[in-house]
Amino acid sequence: MPGEIQLEELTKAFGEHVAVAGIDVEMPPGEFFTLLGPSGCGKTTTLRMIAGFERPTSGRILLDGNDVANTPPHQRNVNTVFQSYALFPHLDVAKNVAFGLKYHKLGKEERAKRVGEALELVNLTEYAHRKADQLSGGQQQRVALARALVLRPRVLLLDEPLGALDAQLRKNLQVELKALQAELGITFVFVTHDQEEALTMSDRIAVMNKGLVEQAASPKAIYEEPETVFVADFLGVSNLLAAEAIGNEGAACAVRIGDRVFHCRQGELDARGEVKVMIRPERIGIEQHENAGEERLPGIVERSVFLGGSHEVHVRVLGGELLKTMVANDGRELGVSIEPGAAVSLHLPPEALRVLRPSESATEQAGIEEETLKVQAPDEPQPAPVPPGPPPV
């Protein structure tokens, strides 16, 4: 199946600013691949390099094995859905969709048929002769989709296409987009900063931060088995505790948190010294204060937020750190007070504790941060030139 993209050592620098700092990513054909990260992490620049709008500083972009890094965008068999859709305002919907077909050698009838099919695919047949600005945001988004898909690209690039829509529409379109991708079998490369969007739609997610890919894996693996502190923190809610890894005990890594020793069964079990221990709020058990001992950390409830389906309980534990826990609102008696001020005991089971190395990536990141923060110096303000005096006569 065509539509495979491989990025090799891909780098893009704008002057001093390194937007993408040498990434290697494999995007298998036919998958819904998401580039996820905070703004400025390099995800959009990466997408723009795949589309051909930016020329890589170095590295290769392989589309089905051919390096297209220096191919201009109009000669690449990939199409883009822009964040602002970029529908041509001087053309109606049908002409927008037909725009790119001019460059495919097609008969007039075939062209009209393809346009009709594309509009049908996105349920916009009756809007064919409207101007783009007479459509709602969601409809515009679908025109943009039809305009790209009508060309039958090997890869469809989507740059935060749902960003401008309201929450409800967004949810519906997430489902529609995913269904469409599964139906067409085209590789989708989707850029978003919305973790929920990424988790619900993707076959595979690459989490980017400061121009680098932190982790690329399935949504479940990214959530359940984050490899770096950044990934753990960016996706979902995480508790990250400073700890000291002191040695292996069987299949577990013993870590010291404050004056207590816990056993972790996830993550970098061979780490030694300063580490971060991560646990998801929903995996922490909240128990009576009397249940001290193994796997337990005592604390005082500081805040308790009712979220409808659950309570989020913030507990200040021994040693001063604040842990978030989730208590499901499932009608069962908790047997513990979660009012602020209540003394509780938190149960941190070994299989939910994950050891992450903070130091290595942290220093590396700090180095890059300094570099990325150096914004290109603006042009020196030029003094306005003096009007020339009359030439000597």
Place this chain on the structure above:
Amino acid sequence: MTWLRNPWGKPRWLALITGIYVLWSVVPVLIAIAFAFNAGRSRTTWQGFSLRWFTGETGSVLHDPALRDALEHTLLLAVICVAVAVPLGVALALGLQRWRGRGSGSVNSLMLLPLVTPEIVMGVALLLLFLRVFPGIGLGTEAQAIGQVTFTLSYVVVIVRGRLVSIGPEYEEAAADLGAPPRDQLFRVLLPLLAPAIVASAAVAFAISIDDFVVTQYLSSDASTTTVSMLLYSNARGAPTPALNAIATVGLVITLATLAAAFFVYRRFAGGKEATSLATLEV
């Protein structure tokens, strides 16, 4: 000062002062136009309504050779000016928009220079240029056209670049993405989107050319290169007839009609907000 105490009240003082100002600025023009239709030779005493200064047998705009030639020459210069300045200005605006390297900043401010240079300075400088540096061109129609293009070009660049900035690079990228080679990105997408700005800048260039006096006067050679504005200036103190008012009225109507047409074209295609900003720039 009631508005000091009551900020929600109607701004009566503002309305009054604005009204007085508008009256003050418009009334002289209206009087001048009115006397273009005077039946007598006087430009100060009303002697009844007539179109003799527009179409009469003698001394009218239509039949007096001096007046008619001046009007024709004015329109000729305006057409040349638009035909040269607009394509050149659009190309320059596109080029400047893409130029990201060293020196683009200073060129940008240089482009604005003709807008702020006193016209008399430019007139003198151009006169010396054609007398001393390019004597081959010499004074006359060519020099007048080149002179007008020199400073109307800035207006074209400013208007077209403004539109380019608001269009942004995304439509071109979308066109490229859909397979359009650079030529088609320009002709199928960018120029249609720029059309309102191009029309507007053409109208502005046309109006400026018709109105221009200083540069056109400096670069004129003989009577055949006299324009309406020059004629008005030189005859105002001689033995003026209402024919001067009539030719001024014709010039004014052409200018206003051009600008109004451009304003409506622009508003039709680019939305009211930008049209308003264009109108403000114009006034």
